[in-house]
Structures are given as structure tokens and as C-alpha cells.
Amino acid sequence: MALARPSSDTVTHHDVRVMVIDDSVVTRVIVARIIDAMAGHAVVAAVGGIGAALAVLARERIDVILLDLNLPGIDGLSGLPTLAALAPQAAILVLSATCDDGSAAALHARSLGAVATIAKPASSAMVGRFAERLQTAVVDAVQSPGPAARDAWDVIAIGASTGGIHALAPLLAAIPAECDVPMLLTQHLPASFTGYFAGQLARLARRPVDVGADSLRIRRGRMVLAPGDAHLRVVATTDGAAIRLDRTPAASGCLPSVDPMFESVARVYGARALVVVLSGMGRDGCRGAAQVKAHGGAVAAQERQSSVVWGMPGAVVEAGLATTIGTPEQLGAFIARGRRPA
Incomplete structure (x- = not known):
């Protein structure tokens, strides 16, 4: 009543x-x-x-x-x-x-x-x-003022493993094509599958997808996918940022690993970085997410019910690092709104 x-x-x-x-x-x-x-x-x-x-x-x-x-x-x-x-x-x-x-x-x-x-x-x-x-x-x-006209972030880095491919489709579908913030993706996959997966991603994301290579420039309106045999790291350049591949063993034991990507994004982009942790086994991404948060960036994690395996996002949430939690569709809508979590 x-x-x-x-x-x-x-x-x-x-x-x-x-x-x-x-x-x-x-x-x-x-x-x-x-x-x-x-x-x-x-x-x-x-x-x-x-x-x-x-x-x-x-x-x-x-x-x-x-x-x-x-x-x-x-x-x-x-x-x-x-x-x-x-x-x-x-x-x-x-x-x-x-x-x-x-x-x-x-x-x-x-x-x-x-x-x-x-x-x-x-x-x-x-x-x-x-x-x-x-x-x-x-x-x-x-x-409080409305959302700023400029993008809330200068880069969006996504980490995923088991179940991540299924989560990426609704997340990317919720992001409008006019959102041209550069995206980086580390998905645990064998190297032999990387080229085919890049083609799939280009259709889902409605933007060109480059497989990571040394000195590749990070450009607006494009996505960079980690190759299956190396970590993506970001380095600052005189006019922006570029990719550096790294094959040093990661603490998580994964190759590619999400942590090196997140850690380098934190150093280069600081508070202008958003990282997203999707479904996956283990804790890869948690160490890197801690660095992102320490540098003032935003950390988003997939919620439990929609995750095939809530290991990676669950580790971030349980460590108190997540500033945003949601289903892939909700996280995509959050990115589309371009509003930083308070």
C-alpha cells in the first residue's frame, strides 16, 4: 500500500x-x-x-x-x-x-x-x-554535478580466464561503438588460438583488435589482445603509451598473466585506469588490481552468480579491492556511462 x-x-x-x-x-x-x-x-x-x-x-x-x-x-x-x-x-x-x-x-x-x-x-x-x-x-x-563530458578513464584493461569468453560477449555488447577508450585484454588462452580469438573479439567489440607486439602503440578506438605466449605490459612513450611483451614467469604461474598488465597500467595511467576482472580460476589479477587501486584507479569485478568460476573476481572482491561489482552486462553499462564510482 x-x-x-x-x-x-x-x-x-x-x-x-x-x-x-x-x-x-x-x-x-x-x-x-x-x-x-x-x-x-x-x-x-x-x-x-x-x-x-x-x-x-x-x-x-x-x-x-x-x-x-x-x-x-x-x-x-x-x-x-x-x-x-x-x-x-x-x-x-x-x-x-x-x-x-x-x-x-x-x-x-x-x-x-x-x-x-x-x-x-x-x-x-x-x-x-x-x-x-x-x-x-x-x-x-x-x-553533485553530472558526469563529466570527457571519458572517466584513459584505458580499460580486462583480465579473464575460465568462463571469461562467455562473459566478454555481453560486456562488450553493452559498450557503445562510440566509446573509443583504448582497451587491453588478457584472456588465458593457448597461443594457437589467439589469431582466431582476435577476429571474434573484433566482431563483438565493434573495433579493430590487435594481437600484442613489442612497440605496438595503444590507440583510441582499438583493442589489444595479449598473445598466448607473453604478458602484456604498458610503457609510457613521448606521445602516449605502447606495448612491451614480457615472458618473465609471473607469480600466478599463468602465461599470459593478468597481473603484469594491471601493474603496468597502474604505473602508466594511475587514477585514469579502469581494470575489469571477469570469470576465471585462481587469483591472477588480484596483485595487479591492488596496484591499480593504490594508484587511484578503478577496479571492477564480475559478481558470483554470473561467473562460471568466481576465483579471480572473487579474490579481488574478498581482498576489498573492487570499487564496482556486477554482471557482465552491468559492467558494460557502467563503462558506457563513463562515471567513476564514488
Whole structure:
């Protein structure tokens, strides 16, 4: 049942219009009171599920959506992309008991477009510090600038192993052709399969794919694939960056290994790097991801349910290195939005 709210006639054009989505009537009432106590803010709808929220968005302008994840029918994470698509101007804040800072749920929500996540206490504790934190988050969400016009990253490096080929197709399909950020890919494959795989990738990625070679320039609008018998390393040049092949044994024992690629990307691109860890056995990529994060870059990992083997992405998540978690489709959409995780 939806909570009765003031009609649109009683809310001024300049008010920040808020919708609360939570299956608990008590929580909806308390959160609405917290928001209504803010000058210039008004809760215009408080509903118990995604379906009712979509009906509100079809007829109302909403500036901020406060979304619970534990909802009947369509859960919050599943419904979040639809809410974002229907109300692209709205800032979505997730309020959930499972959204502690750095939790998998919080990272997943951010990868789907949430601007902030707040751990929701029991209804009896929704006063004091929680109320202040919620009010601050709403103000920050409204005042924060939109995504920058320029790309958030100067390079996207992807590492994958078992199950990675299946994950690459939906990830690349979600990235529009006009996204011309250079891409690097290390996929554990035998050298004899590299040329054929490069041809497949070119069709999936809708961009030329080069098999890595010494001194190959890293160029916009192209992808570089690690050969099956060498690691990809990136070196800075006077006018950009280039590939250097390396056959030194890696700590992971893999050839090619994801770690050398990530480590070199961190050194050359720093905070302008995004690395993505897809399905794969073992821990390859974890050491390199740590270097990327230490240099201020972003680390994305495939979530467990969609992974054939959650070894490589799981190691990154469990080490607390992932800034974004999602299915391949969701990670592709995250790249397409070009927005760095907060």
C-alpha cells in the first residue's frame, strides 16, 4: 500500500521531489518525516515496490529516489536499472541493511547507477546520526554535478580466464561503438588460438583488435589482445603509451598473466585506469588490481552468480579491492556511462 502524500499542487516547483521505495510502512513513514523536515524538500510518493514506483514515475517528476533492496517481487537491485532508465534525471540512493560501506551489495548498487548507499538500521534507530546522514546524502546527491563530458578513464584493461569468453560477449555488447577508450585484454588462452580469438573479439567489440607486439602503440578506438605466449605490459612513450611483451614467469604461474598488465597500467595511467576482472580460476589479477587501486584507479569485478568460476573476481572482491561489482552486462553499462564510482 502506498503512503498518502501531499498532492503535486501543495509542492512548489522549486522543491526537491523525493520518492521512498520500501516494503515497510513504518520505514516509509519515518524516512518521509526525515526528508519532509528538510527545507525545500518534499516526499511526493512513498511506495512498497518497484511496480508502484514505476507508476509514479510515469506521471510525476522525481528528483531523488530512496530505494530499499529487500522488496517483494522485483528486488531493488533488479529494479534499479529500470528506475534509472525511466527517470534519468533522478539521483538514486540505496537504503538497505545489507549496504554497509564496501559491501558487495553497496558496490553492486553503485555499478548499476546508485549515487550513494546507506546502511539502514532498525526502524527504532532511524533518528539521530542516521537521520543526519540521510539528509546530508540527499543534499549531496542533488548538488553533485553530472558526469563529466570527457571519458572517466584513459584505458580499460580486462583480465579473464575460465568462463571469461562467455562473459566478454555481453560486456562488450553493452559498450557503445562510440566509446573509443583504448582497451587491453588478457584472456588465458593457448597461443594457437589467439589469431582466431582476435577476429571474434573484433566482431563483438565493434573495433579493430590487435594481437600484442613489442612497440605496438595503444590507440583510441582499438583493442589489444595479449598473445598466448607473453604478458602484456604498458610503457609510457613521448606521445602516449605502447606495448612491451614480457615472458618473465609471473607469480600466478599463468602465461599470459593478468597481473603484469594491471601493474603496468597502474604505473602508466594511475587514477585514469579502469581494470575489469571477469570469470576465471585462481587469483591472477588480484596483485595487479591492488596496484591499480593504490594508484587511484578503478577496479571492477564480475559478481558470483554470473561467473562460471568466481576465483579471480572473487579474490579481488574478498581482498576489498573492487570499487564496482556486477554482471557482465552491468559492467558494460557502467563503462558506457563513463562515471567513476564514488
